[in-house]
Amino acid sequence: MNFTYKKTVEKQRELVSLQSKFSTKSLITILKLGLFCSLFIVAFLTSFGIGTIKGIIDNAPDIKSVNIAPNSYQSKAYNTDGKEIVTLITAGSNRIYAKIDEIPDNLKNAFVDIEDERFYEHNGIDIQGIGRAAVQVFKTKSLSQGASTITQQVIKNNVFAGLWEGNQTYGSLIRRKIQEQYLAVKLEKELKKEEILESYLNTINLGSNTLGVQAAAHRYFNKDVKDLNLAECTVIAAITQNPAYLEPIHHSDENNVRRTTILQYMLKNGHITQEEYDEAINFDYSKNILEEDPNRKSYSEYTYFVDQLISDILNDLQVQKGYTYTQAYQLLYSGGLKIYSTQDSKIQEICDKELSNDANYPATIKYSFNWAFSVKNLKDGTIENYSENSIKYYHRVTLEEQNFKLIFSSKKECRDCVKKYKKYLFPKGIPTDSKDYRVLGETISYTKQPQASFTVIDQSTGYVKAIVGGRGKKSGNMTLNRATQSKRQPGSTFKVVGVYAPAIDEMGYTLKTKMDNSRYSYANGRAVSNWDGHYGGSYSIKQAIAQSMNIIAVRTLTDIGVEKGFDKLKEFGITTLVEDRVLQDGTVLSDKNQALALGGITDGVTNLELTAAYAAIANNGVYNKPVLYTQVVDSSGLIILDNTTPKSHKVIKAGTAAQLTEAMEEVVNGHGTAGNHIHAKDLHVAGKTGTTSSQYDLWFVGFTPYLTAGVWFGYDENSDLGNGTIFYHEDLWSKIMDQVTDEFKYKDKPFEFDLSGDDDVVGIEVCKESGLLPNGDACKETEIKYFPNDDVPTKKCNKHGVQRRSYSSENNFSNSTTDESRNNNNNGNNSNNSNNSNQRNNNSNDE
Incomplete structure (x- = not known):
């Protein structure tokens, strides 16, 4: 092997070169693998994100089924003058709808400029706004920065309201935002911008329990939204960012800062001129702000009339329309109903004043x-x-x-x-x-x-003009209404409608029919007592009515049959009679007995029903069911309840009504039990008194040619009123009717009856003084009187200057001018809404 230096260096270089090549290849491989993984992750996350968003969108409501119109509005009731008498609201319903053309441009521009200045340009979502909000999220680490367009807010307030309340996670907030944005884009394709803006301006919370710009205009400035000036428009628009802390009553400084910003935006966007800006900035709107809600009384304190109005509507919605109670309640208090009541504000005010006046009651409270x-x-x-x-x-x-x-x-x-x-x-x-x-x-x-109640009805229509259910200031809503809820013993007021009406109408009796006044007993052996202690002699039906003679009333009912009197009372609209009631101990109670003649019934009768019965006599014998409203109209203008023409039926012939009226005129003209205490200025008045045993209940129900009114007087819990109180109720009736007559400038006229179809009675002109046929010019005043065909006067008047005759019998029956002082004794003790059956069966009502 060659281990020379040169070879060694070459080998080292060769090895380095190989390592470099290997490293480069490895790096490239790793980079490729990393890029692949990154692309895979991005693709996965993208797919996952798209899938997640698609899932969120798929779970959003179908835009076709979305209703952006707010569905809760305050309901209002009006009197016969068109004046609002009450506002009915529940949580989330204090809203009055305003159409877009009723909202001033300044108000629309104020909201758009501060809340969504690109509203007319975007397609439901504002990309610039989203970007701005994203920056704020990173800066503040909070999702509180909004990027919602007006369209999104409409979706939020009307589609998602209540679904995302409480502690929300980031996930739930994001999920809601995605659905809002998706639906906002869809909604913009379905509706015009003006339609979306109209919904928004009727939906938003504007503080002080108001929803929508119309309710806010009424609450803060007591004016219609169309009448707001520029400064007032910006005050309202400033509230929406934070209604609790920007409403102008308690946070005027904060509101002023916000409204200044709004004016600057409006100026910048060319919606107002510099001159308008300067005027609005310097306008002292604070003097126009109402600290007290002008409608607070109308929806916080109900009158007795309104209490019964509410009860009637709730009942009618259930009976006539098949609503459940809950459905009826929700519709009444949040359905935006318009209720047109029969209340006459002037009559109601007079009644309220007099029943609240302690001078009209015994001095000892x-x-x-x-x-x-x-x-x-x-x-x-x-x-x-x-x-x-x-x-x-x-x-x-x-x-x-x-x-x-x-x-x-x-x-x-x-x-x-x-x-x-x-x-x-x-x-x-x-x-x-x-x-x-x-x-x-x-x-x-x-x-x-003691307490009292009062009812006034227009006999020609059955419209209830006024109701007062108690003495003094009302303590709350839906409290005891003594005019419509308290069932009291009617006393001698029943003699006319339950005895003499059927006797004359069906059994051939007339006002001149003579009846025996000698001592008499019920079938059970108990003696019937006359209130004044006078017995014996023979008296006409007319005298018996005028003097409220008990024995003749009981004799007459016995003669014609108790069943006939019972049925006639039901025809007169008395619904509280008991036909058969079996107690737990087996005792059977029934009002089909002789005590019915004197008003001795199991449960009693309400003032409203008794007054309506007498109104039928005043109305030619036609009974109109008493109503407190003419129409109830829903928020779309549809009439859902209609009493314009109340239910009515013929109870007695017009001739019978005429005869009963003539007899009841004697009750109040100085010869009868009302003495000289009953009057309505110079108008003709007819009516009947009623007093129960131990003077627990005092009544007078009577009518003029225009109105019928009934008064009840007594303790809520039966207690002797004492002889010193026997005229308080009559004086109260007269004080009210005197003022009503003056207020409406009623002119006196005789009672008139349409006798067409009634062959038994004829109307004849007679001398007003003598009751005989007029004798030429000697009779200065004449009037129409009604007579049975077989008893028409034939003699001419020759009695001018002679005092008008009194109705006394051959036994010198006294024409007492005092009311029926009660001499019968009984130990019954009926409660406010019921009467002990023993008391009832023992002649509890003595007149």
Whole structure:
């Protein structure tokens, strides 16, 4: 081998060359392999990313099924003058829709310039905005920087609302953004820009529980959106970035900074001039901002009328339209309904004022109370709830105080009563650090007593013009409505509709029919008492109505048959009658008995139904079902409930109505039980009083040629009103009707009845003073009176200057001008909504 130096160097060079060649080949191989792997990874990730995005997109809603129109709006009710009386809202529904042509350009431009200035250029997503947002994400390590276009926000607010709430991961946020962007592009192909903008401006949250620009304009400036000036437009547009901290009421400085930015954008984009900019910047809009919501009262405090209006609509939606209660409630409170009520604001205001005036009640005010008390037993976890009814049970059952009532002379006495009961429950008290019990809550509210209710109905239509369900300030929404919910004993008001109406209409009786007033007993042997203690003699039906004679009423009902009176009351719209009710002990209750003549019924009657019954007499004998609204219209303008023409039917002939009206005029003209207390200025008035045993309930239901009104007066829990209160209800009725007559400038006219088709009765012109045929010019005043065909007057008047005759019998029956002071005794004790059956069967209503 040649190991010379030269050969050794050559070999070394040869080896290095071989190593270099091998290294180069290896490097190339590695590079090729790395490139292949990189391409594979990129391809894999790309495929995976595309697949993931495709999966996200595939799970997005079908754009064809997407509805970007907001579906929750506030509902509003209006009175007969078109004035809003209440706004009904629930969470997420305080919105009033505004069409795009109703929204001023300044407001549209303000939102577009600050929220999405390339709105009219992009296809649903803004690439520049996405790039800007990406930079911010890397800088802030947060996904809070938005790149949403107006179109994306429409998708978010109307399609994904509520689906991505709570703590969100980056993954869920990215998933939502991808779907938003995909649907935004699709939506831009389906709708015009103006349609998308219209949805956006009606969807956005603008603080203070308002949604959409129309609701915001009303809330902050108390004006329609179309009437906003430039400065006001920018105030509203400034809110949307952060509604909680940019609303102008409590954060005016922050809002002002944001609105200045908006004005700068509008100027830069050529949407306003420098002059308009300067004017808007210097405009002091703060003086126009409303700190108090002008509509707050309308949706926070319901009147008694509105309470019943809500109840009626909820019921009608279920009965007429087949809605469930939940569906009806959601539609009413978030369906954007327009409710056209029958309420007359002037009449309602008069009624509210007078029933809230303590001067219209006895000087001595008493109180009842409502109490709620909840205690948790920490040992076993049970919760005990107590109320005023618990206190009543304690006194009546445990202490055997049978006559105990929750009526006190002061609020302090009410509180003392509660303290006494709590001491009974917890003799050692409940210390705040008790290991055995914890008080969860306690409330007490007081109610002035006695109470009252009032109802006014237009007899020609059945439209309810006013309802007041209690005395004084209303304590909450959907509270006890004494006009529509409290069932009270009707007393002698039932004599007209349940006795004399069927007797005259179907059994041949007339006002001149004579009836025996001698002592009389029910079939069970119990004596019927006349309220004034007078017995004997023979009296006409007209006299019996005017003087509210009990014995004649019971005799008449017995003669015609109790069934006939019962059925006639049902025809008059009384729905609370009991035909057969079997109690647990086997006792059978029924209102088909002689006590019906005096209003002695099981449950009682509501003011609204009783007033509607009398309205039928005033309306030629035609009963109109009382209604509180004429139409309910949905957000698209479709009428979904219609009471424009209420349900009606003929109850009695017009001739019968005329005769009953004539007799009831005698009740109020000084000869009857109302004395001289009932009047409506100079208008003709007809009506009937009603007073129950022990003067638990006082009624007057009457009508003028224009309106029918009913008043109830009494304690919520039966208690003797005393003789000193017997005219308060009549005076209250007259005060209200006097003012209503003045307000509407009603002119006096006689009651008129259309007798076409009624061959039994004829209308005859008679002297107003004597009731006889006019005697030439001697009779200065005449009127139409209604007579049975076989009892038409034939004599001419010759009695001018003679005092108008009174209706007294041959036994000198007294024409007392006092109301029916009750002489019958009974030991019944009916509650607010029910009456003890023994009391009912023992002639509980004495007039």
